[in-house]
Amino acid sequence: MPELPDVEAYRRFFAEHAAGRVVRDVVTDPSMLRDVSESVLRDALRGRRFAQPERHGKWLVCWTDGPALLLHFGMTGTLVWSADEPDRHRWDRLTLEFEGGGELRYRNMRKLGGIWLAHGQAEVATILGRLGPDALDLPAPRIARMLGGRRGQAKAALMDQAFIAGIGNLLADEILWRARIHPKRRLDSLDTDERVRLGRSVRTVVRALAASGDAAMAHGSWLIPVRRDGAACPRCRTPLARTVAAGRTTYFCPACQPEGIERGRVEPGEP
DNA sequence: TCGCTTGTTGATGG
């Protein structure tokens, strides 16, 4: 379920299993390679030692003592560690075999996302060049200020990786529900209090889930665990509504997140 | 068979 909190968990997982280890061999599904061939990737990584990985938004940057391996997980990507038995799966698109045993696998059922190779910081920056600041790094007041400079729909902004990197469809619904903002509210119709609520909600949701994953949702009220047809709002028990915003299925509470003012709206039949 | 799915990009049209 790769949004920022999931990729943050992958970063820690990669650090635990691969940092400090030397690559013995590489097996790839060439259809997932985006800027490199199978043989070039293999030659570039064999004998290299992985350093501490970094994450920006939904991207994982796996540095070695040479080039960096960049992973994007699409909608179904994950990391798998195997200490002994091969038990490889047909969805394993990249397998890193390590000296001394064990292998780390990038598994991805659908082939969205992909694998990149970058030589140096400049190439990494080129590949990640369109991303905005990472959602985990942003103080709430700064998010609130950033929101003041945009005009489109609230949910579209939250999911725009060039605006803030790391928030996907589920997190955006959670953040808007917590801030009590309708997903289609125009940002230039938000008052100061609403922008502050939204900024704080981004901060709260992203930090809680990045720190402890789904376990964070065991306490307090969360939309994500009940986000489906027929469910009730965890706050007010009103049946959740479903719509499409920013091209994605969107759940919200019609009572907690009222539509608000649509600028420029004209009633039919008005003179 | 159709519609839907945690993501991203590019085309299109208002």
Added chain:
DNA sequence: GCCATCAACAAGCG
């Protein structure tokens, strides 16, 4: 130029 929408990518599921 801005912004919303949709198809495409791809594989699985109900």
